[in-house]
Amino acid sequence: MQRLKQDLAEALREEELFWRQKCREEWLRAGDRNTKYFHNCVKGRRIQNRILMLMDDNDQEHFSEGAKGSLAVDFFQRAIH
Template identity: 80%
Template sequence: MRTLKQELAEALREEELFWRQKCREEWLRAGDRNTKYFHNCVKGRRIQNRILILLDELGREHFSEGAKGDIAVNFYRDLFISSNPHDLDSIFR
């Protein structure tokens, strides 16, 4: 029973650390526990960082996750495979 309590306490500490890192907010000095506030911070960051639309080479908008993934893969594949990059200034801006 004692080891079970220790394992539970360790799991709770790890979960709190996980949410602290995901939140990227400064924790309260009192060491606030796993609360709704920090979960909402994480949700807010996910919404803020989401890419809604990507444009392909032809300027068409793509909304689906699969299409956006394909566009990103093709962009970086072309970027790193090219032995003679055409526009280095735009890459380093």
């Protein structure tokens, strides 16, 4: 049973890799031109990489860009000292 689970997990990883490579291939073919496809890819990556919320030391959520920036600066200043 354990071997079947490992085989399934490996097959799923390979399928995910296949689709990533397929997407990359399409990007290389069409993404370097100023196309609608290129702009949608950029917009999608921007949305995917966005930090929506940060939590402070008191477990309070902060959504505004200013608050998130302040939390990040405070965090890294404390890490340095």
